[in-house]
Amino acid sequence: MKSRGRVQMLRCALDGVEATVAHTTHAFARHSHDCFGIGVVIAGGQRSASGRGPVEARATDVITVNPGEVHDGSPLDERGRAWRMLYFAPSLVTATLAECAHSALREVELTRPVLNDPKLSMCLTRVFSVAVHAIDEDVTPDNLACEEALLGLFAHVGRHYATSAPPGPVPNVSVARARSRIDDDPASASTLAELAAEAGMSRFQLLRSFAHEVGLPPHAYRMQRRVALARHLIARGMPLVDAAVSAGFADQSHMTRAFVRLLGVTPASYAAAVR
The missing domain is CATH 1.10.10.60 (Homeodomain-like)
Known part of the structure; x- marks a missing residue:
């Protein structure tokens, strides 16, 4: 199989969270996830047709996806792009937002597929540093630090980028x-x-x-x-x-x-x- 760079899934110390790092030119077919995704573009750029419209993301941008949101993804040029991504189980997101005093949110929706927010990027990097990289390097994780980092991330997400999902169309x-x-x-x-x-x-x-x-x-x-x-x-x-x-x-x-x-x-x- 021809190499198009590398996509790697890493162990995460937090239950209900999966971690991915990538540097690739791979073009992803249209698909959806059962989880919320929040990540940071590290290098290069990506174009995608998300459920919230066509978007482009470049280095330092934060990218998000909602459960069930059909999207694709391709690099902006032949150099590809690199990113770090965390996928969160919906039940974990709902419960964590409730702990962060956003208890009115039941069916949660992340409102923006691409955003530039250094603080949010820092919060995400913090989760990676204590919950993902430590596991990948066979270092015993600090559970207290992991929980604090998770709450810090969703406290910020809840204040600025999460809302109650509007009722969907009546299904066929x-x-x-x-x-x-x-x-x-x-x-x-x-x-x-x-x-x-x-x-x-x-x-x-x-x-x-x-x-x-x-x-x-x-x-x-x-x-x-x-x-x-x-x-x-x-x-x-x-x-x-x-x-x-x-x-x-x-x-x-x-x-x-x-x-x-x-x-x-x-x-x-x-x-x-x-x-």
């Missing part, structure tokens, strides 16, 4: 049925015709409506859910070859290509970071 019930079928069993080899029958639509109607509602066509959405399932199985200790088959991939190589396309990392790298 037919599309929701097809989506639920994929969510319930992403490893299944369901055809478009079978999904359309579940939704009570023609194949063309489902394809068009699903992409409009979800932000991804059914095949891309199922691939994303398969990667998510494989990640879960790998984190539980399942061997890579077994995780690939259990998640619906043809083989381990197929799973690896999907991981790299969506996450920029191989399953083996992910396993090393979470086990």
